[in-house]
């Protein structure tokens with residue numbers, strides 16, 4: 001445990017560069033302390049993965065970062081400013097894609113929803129939607145309704161809608177949790193490529209420890225009741241990552257062991 | 268798929284033709300006195316006569332007008348009120364018990380009240396038809412707005428959608444199936460009440476035509492009017508079907 005803590009001190013982003021900052025954040029909902037307390041900084045362009053036992057407050061922490069909840073203690077800041085409400089630069093990929101998409105709009109129409117709110121003209125929207133669909137591997141599915149698509153396709157569509165916001169930050173809540181292993185690995189690599197091309201900051205919540213290590217620059221482990229940071233690991237695996245080679249590296253296995261022990265102990 | 272649809276169409280035509288034949292037979296055999304039951308031939312002749320003289324057309328237009336005005340008024344009020352009540356939890360809590368009390372009230376019970384207040388007038392008919400057809404739409408809209416997926420409101424917040432955009436791009440389309448189902452029910456209610464009001468207040472319309480024909484034992488005219496009412500019910504339901512399948516195309520994709 002001493003080793004990763006040391007690594008954290010070395011790599012900890014300086015406050016000036018922090019894009020999202022949790023400063024002694026606490027949240028009480030319905031008289032129950034859900035989070036108490038979290039201090040955390042996410043640097044611009046970083047991929048931060050958050051793991052923890054079920055019910056430990058991962059989703060709640062993400063909602064705080066999104067501005068969907070206001071902290072009852074401490075502050076959440078985006079580029080130094082306190083977060084008072086959701087902002088367009090911060091996109092959220094919800095876990096339940098089936099509920100987050102508009103079933104009465106086609107794939108292109110769902111993306112258009114985001115484009116409409118930024119005031120893009122109708123004739124530009126169509127081209128931009130097609131471009132974004134192609135980007136997430138859904139070219140040719142523009143006219144399909146979400147219910148005509150597989151789970152993986154629907155989650156791709158939600159990601160495309162988030163990209164339509166032109167976000168600086170992507171907050172993702174177990175986005176691939178409901179998908180089968182093959183689809184999940186494909187989407188992991190697609191997401192890494194997308195993020196590399198846009199330079200967006202990513203906060204990625206998952207309960208899959210290997211996924212966290214595979215994707216992240218850093219992994220934070222939360223402890224439950226109330227939610228707080230129990231572990232930070234810096235992932236020094238080379239990029240681009242590879243589903244087979246990366247997962248076979250001794251460093252990957254060592255990190256996996258450390259995370260596994262942490263989760264085991266936290267339960 | 269196409270063929271089976273065609274098959275069902277043919278079968279339903281065959282049933283209708285069979286019933287008409289049976290009707291003609293009953294009339295020809297005088298199983299029921301012709302004073303009460305004209306044959307389809309006489310009813311048809313009366314219908315044609317009514318159309319060529321223009322009498323029946325005026326009555327048809329009268330009924331359609333009463334129905335349309337009442338139904339449209341109810342639609343506007345029902346959807347607007349329903350949206351307001353349905354989208355607020357507190358409003359629902361306050362208003363729902365009152366609605367549950369008023370809903371089972373037969374609309375015919377308010378007709379005397381409406382007559383006392385507004386007289387035997389067009390205004391009375393409008394009020395009664397609108398009030399009666401308001402309920403299915405109001406309740407449908409409330410349910411539709413209350414059932415909007417909360418996650419979609421969060422999507423709207425993250426996207427910074429305006430209040431108006433949230434109503435028109437999220438709440439209304441999401442509630443559309445419930446609203447349209449309410450509108451369909453209301454259409455039937457509006458037709459029934461239009462006929463009743465025309466009978467009671469002697470307003471120009473098929474209700475009055477049917478009543479007067481019955482009183483003077485003109486059974487062929489009576490049947491012509493009733494047939495026309497059936498056609499109105501059928502055609503408006505078809506129009507509603509067409510509107511629904513256009514507006515709810517996305518639901519067909521789900522099935």
Ligand SMILES: Nc1ncnc2c1ncn2[C@@H]1O[C@H](COP(=O)(O)OP(=O)(O)O)[C@@H](O)[C@H]1O
Nearest residue numbers: 029030034052053054055056057058059060061
């Ligand atoms: N709106 C709420 N009101 C009260 N308790 C809540 C609310 N949302 C979540 N919780 C509780 O907070 C804890 C953390 O929930 P959550 O953030 O969803 O956990 P995770 O995403 O890690 O599984 C859980 O115990 C949950 O029951």
Ligand SMILES: [Mg+2]
Nearest residue numbers: 058059060173
């Ligand atoms: Mg969760």
